[in-house]
Amino acid sequence: MSASILPTSIASPDAPIDERKFVVALARGLELLRAFRPGETLLGNRDFVERTGLPKATVNRLAYTLTVLGYLRFDDTFGKYALDAGVLSLGFALLSGNDTLELARPHMRSFAREVGAAVSLGCRDGLDMVYLETIRSETALTLGLASGSKLSMLTSSMGRAYLAVQTPDARAALIADLQKAAGPDGPALVTAAQREIDAFATERCCYSFRDWHDDVNAVAVPFREPRDGRWLVLSCSGPASSMGKEVFRERVAPLLKQLARRLGNTA
Template identity: 85%
Template structure:
C-alpha cells in the first residue's frame, strides 16, 4: 500500500522569507482548491475542500464559484460537486509544451526504460509534493501506473529526497519542518528516514527509496538543473522491489541514471 500523500494547505511550501506585502493570499487559497484534487479523483464537494485546505466553508464557496466562472472548475448540479475544467488542462499543456527539456529527454528516457526494464520519470516540485512531468515505462515494467500529473510524497519518494538534498540548508530545514507538520504523528519518523538519504547524497550523488514510498517499489533519483531556464528537475527510475532489489539499483541503475542526468542538464 502506498504511503499517504501530504494534504494541500494554504501556501504549502512557501518560504518564511516571502514578502507578505506582495503575496496575494486570496490567489493562494484559490490555487489550494485546485490542488485539493488527487490523481484518479474527478469530483469533490465543498466538504472535501474544507477538509483538505482547512479553509472556512464560506471562503470555499466563494473561491469555488469564482473558479467555476473562470473555467477552472465545473459544477455538477446533479451531484452537487465540482470537477476540474478545461482551464486547468490548458495551463498544464502550456507548461509541458513549453518545456524543451521534455522533448530532449523523451528519447533518452525511452531507451533507458527499455534497457533497464523499469519506469523512468522526470519531475519537479509542487508545493510539498513532487509531480511527474513525464513517465515512460518499458514493456516489461511492472511498476505502478503513475502518469504525468501524478504526485509523490517529498519525504518518502526518491525524487522528493533528491530535491531536498540540493536545497540550501535554510530552505531544506524550513521544508522539512513543514513536511513534518503536514505528516502528523508519522512526521518525525518520516523526516528522520528521509534525512538519512539526504545526508548520503554528498557521497552517492543520488537518493534512494527502498520500499519507503510503496511496499513493492524501489527507486533512485538524480537532480539536475535545466541549462535553458535554470529550473531544478529530478530524474528517477523505479521498479518492483520483488524483482529489482537494492543491489540492482545501487550497482546498475544509479550509475546509468546519473549519466543520463548529466546529458540532460547541469549539476545543481
C-alpha cells in the same frame, strides 16, 4: 497576512516572498485547485474547507469564481466540483512548452529499454513531487504513474533527491512542514528520509527501497534545468521482487547519473 496563506510548502526556496506584491485572494483560489489529488474527480465544499483550512464562506466564493472562469465545473447530480478544461489547458501549455521535457523524452525511452524499468521526470509541487513524464519499458512491471501523479517528498526517491539539493535553511523549513503534514508518522518518515539526504553527499543520488510502496525500489538524481535553473529530478523505479538494492546501486544509479548530466547541471 495569515501564516496559513504563506506556508513553506508554497514558497519557492529561490524566490523569497514580497508580501507587498503577494495577492492573497489569488493564492487562496489556487489552493482550491491544488486540493484535488490523483484519482479524485469530485470534491465538495466540505472537502475544500478541510484541505485548505479556509472558511466555508471564502470557499463558496472562490469555487463560484473558478467555475465562472472555467477552472471548475459544478456537478448538479452530486453537488460537488470537478476540474474543468481551464486547468487542462494550463497543464498542456506547461508540458508542450517545456524544452527540457522534449529533450529528455528520447533519452528516457532509451534508458527505459536498456534498464527494463520505468523512468520519470518530475518537479516540486508544494510538499509533493509531481510527474511531468513517465516512460516505461515494454517489460516493466512496476506501478505506472501518469503525468500529473504526485508522490510524497519524504518517502519517494524523487522527493528526497530534491530535498538534498536545497539550501540548509530551505530544506529545514520544508522538512518541518513535511513532518507536520505527516501527522503521527512524521518523525519516523523524516528520520528515514534524512538518512538518504545525508548520504547524497557521497552517493550523488537518493534511494527509496520499499519506502513508498512495498514492492517498489527506486533511485533519483536531481539536475538544474539549463534555461531557468530550477531543480528537476529524474527517477527510475522497478519491482523490488526482481530489482533488488544491488541492481539499483550498481547498475541503475550510474546510468541515471549519466542521463541527468546530459540534460542539465547536476549537483
